[in-house]
Amino acid sequence: MHDLMGPFGDVLQRQLELASQNYARLKAKGVRAINVMGAIGSGKTELILRLAEKLRERGLRVGAIAGDVAGDDDYQRFRAAGLPALQINTGDQCHLDAHQVGHALENFPLGQVDVLFIENVGNLVCPADFPLGTDADLVVISVTEGDDMVRKHPKIFAQTDVVAINKVDLAAFVGVDPERIAADYRRVNPHGRVVFTAAKSGRGVEELLAALGF
Amino acid sequence: MHEYSLAQALLAGLQDHLRRNPVPGRVVKVHVRKGELLSLSEWALREAWRLLTEGTELAGSELVLENVPVRVRCPACGYAGEARRLTEEGWHIAVPILSCPRCGSPVEVLEGRDLAIVGLTVGEAPGT
Known part of the structure; x- marks a missing residue:
């Protein structure tokens, strides 16, 4: 028996390289990109649509890439709102990765947008391990998921600097205290920013844009 | 996953x-x-x-x-070493915190x- 030591290549290093290529491609076209993560049904698509409305009022051009295991429902919603959009079907993969996003960027009319939202697959575990090459990451939690979402998925929150606690207008109906979610998040991420939103009514959307650096 | x-x-x-x-x-x-x-x-x-x-x-x-283990570097104070971990009763996991254990500034992940x-x-x- 003998041991051969030495680096044989880090498989996630490759993802980081692809993410840097995506970032460079976006910067070359002057596009700011946001990776939007969150559980299924947390309101990611609706929130993106509201953010897009506000950004367009400011004269910025907005596009979106929808990532889903199957179907094009989110893509259709983006198109109906007049956004240049593209659908990625991951074919059962539970997250987007930099390779898939790279191909999407090749086919996306980047020259037509200033801001690009990339909506990840609904999942609070895997997307945290796969950087896409975006400028900012956002995790959306809805109060209807319960007030224990941060405690159940601490790693993604420890690594994400902006969190929207969405559907706060429903908090009383489901007996959830949004402040409890925010307090858990601040413990795992002392530098993060929390914004309370209700996408349907537009509450908190301006504050969320500010937290994302707009 | x-x-x-x-x-x-x-x-x-x-x-x-x-x-x-x-x-x-x-x-x-x-x-x-x-x-x-x-x-x-x-x-x-x-x-x-x-x-x-x-x-x-x-x-x-x-x-x-x-x-x-997560190792971090602090651009503010120069700390380089293991990250602080948060262990809360009932969480059943130690969560690495990406904040400087020495001065509390945001850190870069080294490992x-x-x-x-x-x-x-x-x-x-x-x-x-």
Whole structure:
């Protein structure tokens, strides 16, 4: 028996390289990109649509890439709102990765947008391990998921600097205290920013844009 | 949750390496560093490895996983070392906090997102 030591290549290093290529491609076209993560049904698509409305009022051009295991429902919603959009079907993969996003960027009319939202697959575990090459990451939690979402998925929150606690207008109906979610998040991420939103009514959307650096 | 795709990537990388750099015997152990920040089940990784290597030259090899604790660097005060961990009763997991343990500023991650083969244990060549 003998041991051969030495680096044989880090498989996630490759993802980081692809993410840097995506970032460079976006910067070359002057596009700011946001990776939007969150559980299924947390309101990611609706929130993106509201953010897009506000950004367009400011004269910025907005596009979106929808990532889903199957179907094009989110893509259709983006198109109906007049956004240049593209659908990625991951074919059962539970997250987007930099390779898939790279191909999407090749086919996306980047020259037509200033801001690009990339909506990840609904999942609070895997997307945290796969950087896409975006400028900012956002995790959306809805109060209807319960007030224990941060405690159940601490790693993604420890690594994400902006969190929207969405559907706060429903908090009383489901007996959830949004402040409890925010307090858990601040413990795992002392530098993060929390914004309370209700996408349907537009509450908190301006504050969320500010937290994302707009 | 993505153990199979990553085990496949590790396997493809290793097979490619072995084609270019043949080893004098059978690979019995594959040593892998796994970063603490990754959401990967060690059991599922080993099981994925067992299934994916079936019928390959790596069949029967054991994936030996070494957990890499999160190490951070603070641009504000220069601290470099292990991250602080939050352990709350009932969480059942120590969460690495990406904040400087010394001065509380935001930090850069130096280590803890790794997933890399760092070594092989090779048995004697057949017939020797």
